[in-house]
Amino acid sequence: MEIHPCNYNVKYRHVSGLRDWQYFRGIDRLDVLRRIFYPDKFNPLADTIKYGNGLPEIVQHFKDGKLQGERQIFYPTGQLYISENFDKGERFKYRKVYSAAGQLIYDVKYGGGGLVKIKTWYYDILELKRWIPIEARINKTTGEIYKVDDPRVKRALDSISRILAVTKPSLQYKTKFSRHGRSYVSYGCNQQGKITNYTNVNSRKKVAEFYRYGDDGSIQTYRKLDAVKNQEIEHDYHLNEARRDFLLPCESCKYYFDAEHDNGSKPEAIYLW
Secondary structure (H helix, E strand, O other): OOOEOOEOOOOOOOOOOOOOOOOOOOHHHHHHHHHHHOOOOOOOOOOEEEOOOOOEEEEOOEEOOEEOEEEEEEOOOOOEEEEEEEEOOEEEEEEEEEOOOOOEEEEEEEOHHHOEEEEEEEEOHHHHHHHHHHHOOEOOOOOOEOOOOOHHHHHHHHHOHHHHHOOOOEEEEEEEEOOOOOOEEEEEEOOOOOEEEEEEEEOOOOEEEEEEEOOOOOEEEEEEEEOOOOEEEEEEEEEOOEEEEEEEEOOOHHHHHOOOOOOOOOOOOOOOO
8 A cells, every 4th residue: 555645545446336447556456455365265267247237347268267368348337448368368469448438548569478569548539529618618727717708718619629620549649669678769749640759768779869849840858868978968949949958967867778667668467356
């Protein structure tokens, strides 16, 4: 269990019965507690686990006591939540996460040994369509709610009109890992499909480069970590349209190039219950 300033509690299960099967928050903690206090009584090898309303939460298959083939996890409404694949108890091929509205929001492809090859996040456009008109009416500083015909609301809604017209998943972030998983390239996009950031980490050369872009595609910040030279270089372009340069000892190099650092290439944890 953990208690820290940003989070004094842990949600294990929503009142509807829904658990966080995407990031395993709460599930990981309960798994530890069950193995400590009920090591002999807990048998997780059930093919079907149901919600209180009788609908299936998990449908899975085992072979020789290990997960095999496709496993499906559902929302309490019956909508598909997660579709994932296993081979002899290891993650294999894919893991796909869907929003409650049925939109694909997270997609993982696996290589040998269960290592992640590609991770892709998508904006939940259906959720954005529901919340953006509400958000456009709220002053974040004062909490004041504007009227629908207020010019400020109209401007906000106009600026996201292209989002409201989108009907397919919109890429939010994508990461591609090397075969051994230590090097990777990733980039993020805004809701209009424009690249906002780009990262290239080369573990063999021990060099990492980071780019951040403005709405017009111009570079706002360039940062380079060089573990061999023990240098951290940064160029800022967005302050009064003038470039500022920084050259410092690399304090972040160990974080990025330490073999123990989990950069996301390791397969997600597996929980059976």
